[in-house]
Amino acid sequence: DTAVSQTPKYLVTQMGNDKSIKCEQNLGHDTMYWYKQDSKKFLKIMFSYNNKELIINETVPNRFSPKSPDKAHLNLHINSLELGDSAVYFCASSQDSVNYGYTFGSGTRLTVV
Amino acid sequence: AQSVTQLDSQVPVFEEAPVELRCNYSSSVSVYLFWYVQYPNQGLQLLLKYLSGSTLVKGINGFEAEFNKSQTSFHLRKPSVHISDTAEYFCAVSDWGGSYIPTFGRGTSLIVHP
Numbered sequence: 001d002t003a004v005s006q007t008p009k010y011l012v013t014q015m016g017n018d019k020s021i022k023c024e025q026n027l028g029h030d031t032m033y034w035y036k037q038d039s040k041k042f043l044k045i046m047f048s049y050n051n052k053e054l055i056i057n058e059t060v061p062n063r064f065s066p067k068s069p070d071k072a073h074l075n076l077h078i079n080s081l082e083l084g085d086s087a088v089y090f091c092a093s094s095q096d097s098v099n100y101g102y103t104f105g106s107g108t109r110l111t112v113v
Numbered sequence: 114a115q116s117v118t119q120l121d122s123q124v125p126v127f128e129e130a131p132v133e134l135r136c137n138y139s140s141s142v143s144v145y146l147f148w149y150v151q152y153p154n155q156g157l158q159l160l161l162k163y164l165s166g167s168t169l170v171k172g173i174n175g176f177e178a179e180f181n182k183s184q185t186s187f188h189l190r191k192p193s194v195h196i197s198d199t200a201e202y203f204c205a206v207s208d209w210g211g212s213y214i215p216t217f218g219r220g221t222s223l224i225v226h227p
Contacts, residue, residue, distance in 0.1 A: 004156070040219070041151075041219065042220075090156055099145060099207040099213035099215055100145075100162070100164065101147060101159045102157070102215075104149075104158070106154075106156045107155070
């Protein structure tokens with residue numbers, strides 16, 4: 001009965017590879033997000049989707065592409081991985097685009113070697 | 114655009130002592146304010162939020178925070194901490210009426226010693 005679930009929890013891959021991270025929420029929320037947390041724990045918004053529509057796309061390399069097949073899912077695909085992409089990626093959701101508080105997934109720790 | 118400053122990167126405290134984690138923000142409009150907790154190897158969990166109304170808000174696990182508009186602060190307090198409160202705490206602010214995407218502070222590591 002996990003509210004926001006991400007897979008995989010850990011991902012170790014070589015530079016240049018392409019990888020995906022999946023996120024699903026069973027809360028009936030309309031808005032989903034991807035955040036990146038760096039090694040100093042700084043959290044930065046990457047993308048936001050509301051009802052499958054992209055509403056926020058921060059300055060993220062275009063190697064990162066979000067995909068939302070329905071409002072319960074928001075996946076993150078990363079092409080040509082670089083060392084600097086190593087971080088923890090968090091998916092989150094909120095009831096709608098007005099922020100009354102997020103529910104976060106447990107994170108995906110991506111290590112690029 | 115809003116910004117958040119968490120003044121202490123680390124706060125060590127003994128078990129059963131009171132604690133205050135400080136958060137100051139800047140914004141040109143009204144704001145929503147949040148505190149989140151992140152336990153090791155986990156996602157962030159919402160502790161409490163201020164949207165409007167009473168400036169003293171109570172959250173989970175015995176935490177509370179007070180919104181002070183004149184000092185643009187939203188400090189988090191707990192009268193008596195437990196070992197299990199050891200975690201990273203993040204303050205966040207959203208502009209009311211804007212994108213609502215929150216800006217997070219850099220986090221404060223609360224370390225509770227026995």
